[in-house]
Amino acid sequence: MSALRAVLVGAGPMGRAWAETIRGHPDVRLVCWVDLVVDRVVQGVQELRLGDVAADDDLLAALDRHAPDFVVDVSVPGAHHEVTAACLDRRVAVLGEKPMAATLEEARDLVERSERSVTLFVVSQNRRYNQGLVAFRGLLAEELGELGQLNVEFYRAPHFGGFRDEMDSPLLVDMAIHAFDAARYLSGSDPLSVSCSELNPPWSWYRGAASAVADFELDNGAHFSYQGSWCAAGHETSWDGSWRAVAARGSALWDGTTDPVAELLPGDDGSTRTVRAGPASIPGPGIAGSLADFVDALRKDRTPMGECHDNIKSLAMVSAALESSRTGRRVRLDSGR
Ligand SMILES: NC(=O)c1ccc[n+]([C@@H]2O[C@H](COP(=O)([O-])OP(=O)(O)OC[C@H]3O[C@@H](n4cnc5c(N)ncnc54)[C@H](O)[C@@H]3O)[C@@H](O)[C@H]2O)c1
Structure with missing residues (x-):
């Protein structure tokens, strides 16, 4: 061949x-x-x-x-x-x-x-091919039970120069899609509505809004909240953000760098069980994983992650968050299509 x-x-x-x-x-x-x-x-x-x-x-x-x-x-x-x-x-x-x-x-x-x-048309969401994110998803699915809240904090202070410095909504348009897509991946749910506010702090070196907070209602009844800034110096999070999932049987954390860890409800002996998830199996790291998944899908005529019918739902989250931020109203999503 x-x-x-x-x-x-x-x-x-x-x-x-x-x-x-x-x-x-x-x-x-x-x-x-x-x-x-x-x-x-x-x-x-x-x-x-x-x-x-x-x-x-x-x-x-x-x-x-x-x-x-x-x-x-x-x-x-x-x-x-x-x-x-x-x-x-x-x-x-x-x-x-x-x-x-x-x-x-x-x-x-x-x-x-x-x-x-x-x-076949696929969008590469390379963060989905991160062993830590995949392991965090496994922890949620296997240990935590029904999800109530999924939160991510993303705080960094990069000086890019170029187009991002001039955009109206650099954080939401250029960065937040990674976290929004990861939230869909982690929860296995799609968003129903969003309320979002953007701001540009007085010390920001960006022309447009470098910070945002958003609350998404998911179709499994849980909420996903995003808090981020691109002009937040000090105590920076990883590029994948810092996550917390709150669920029926306990809570799990992933800081984007170390192994995800869950604390589960006390067992019969009254002690809290701690479960640390090791690195998960992936077809390759980052864009190598996207490419490997795509090529395998082409060869086997199957649907890979990021196929356009699914990926448009992540873009719809960005679009709805922008609309909410500009109108000051909660915005319903129409399943992306
Ligand atoms: N997944 C990630 O982590 C990640 C990171 C960085 C960039 N990106 C994405 O990758 C893409 C490229 O980013 P970049 O930083 O390399 O951008 P860039 O602006 O530095 O480079 C883009 C190149 O595309 C060329 N180009 C523009 N229109 C074209 C056309 N119609 N036909 C052929 N060439 C054309 C330009 O001449 C330029 O050389 C963007 O969509 C960006 O969002 C993703």
């Missing part, structure tokens, strides 16, 4: 990470790398020593010339719709970076194109 042929779109820092990840997959061959600024591709091919990978600045020409089995879209969010639509309309499967598209309307259109063309 010959390796699957991939075309990569986007040669920014994340595109480079994907180029190296694709090279590391034994069943995939990167045949072409496309960027509007082709010099970035040429430089990337040289510096990463990718050998005979073709460089192009025209996606449609590259699709015709190289007939790939799939495209990995790591372009800017504003180009995700254009790139993915072009591929799906030619029945070329797509593994795209988050967010699925710049708006929910564009994302809905891509889901329809995936259906119409009967072509």
Whole structure:
């Protein structure tokens, strides 16, 4: 069986990470790398020593010339719709970076194109391929019983420079989707409604709202609360945040770095049982896991994590949180479609 042929779109820092990840997959061959600024591709091919990978600045020409089995879209969010639509309309499967598209309307259109063309479209939510997150999910499912509250705190103080500093809602639009998607994954539930407020503290170096608090009502009756800031110096959390699940049989914590741990109700002898979850099994870490899952799904004609019908629900959480923040009202979600 010959390796699957991939075309990569986007040669920014994340595109480079994907180029190296694709090279590391034994069943995939990167045949072409496309960027509007082709010099970035040429430089990337040289510096990463990718050998005979073709460089192009025209996606449609590259699709015709190289007939790939799939495209990995790591372009800017504003180009995700254009790139993915072009591929799906030619029945070329797509593994795209988050967010699925710049708006929910564009994302809905891509889901329809995936259906119409009967072509797989998956969004890589690389945090789902984190041994700690998977282990935390296992702890919730196996030990804790009915979930009441799921909380995450995300507090960091990065100075990115560039587009994030100029966005209206940098935290909600560029970062919170990781936690929102993880909450759906951990709880096995989808949100029904959200109340959200954004703020930009006086000391913030961002133009738009760098901090947010959101409360989601989930369809299993539990609530998921998110508290985050990108201008919170001191006692920073991990990039995965710091989680607490409160459930019928006890509570569990995961700080994003060490093993998740649960404290369970006193047993017959009156003592509290502590359960520490070891690293879970994953197809690979981060984007390597996304790629491995996607390739296996293509080979076996099955549905992987992040398939567009499911992933749009995470984008819908961002969209509804933004609407709530702007209107000051609780917003109902319409299951993402
Ligand atoms: N999952 C994560 O942890 C994570 C981390 C960083 C970035 N990302 C995502 O990865 C994507 C890229 O991020 P980045 O930081 O590399 O961005 P970037 O802006 O540095 O690079 C994007 C590249 O895409 C190219 N491009 C834009 N439109 C194009 C088009 N229509 N056709 C071909 N090329 C096009 C640009 O010229 C640029 O070189 C974004 O969607 C971002 O949200 C995800």
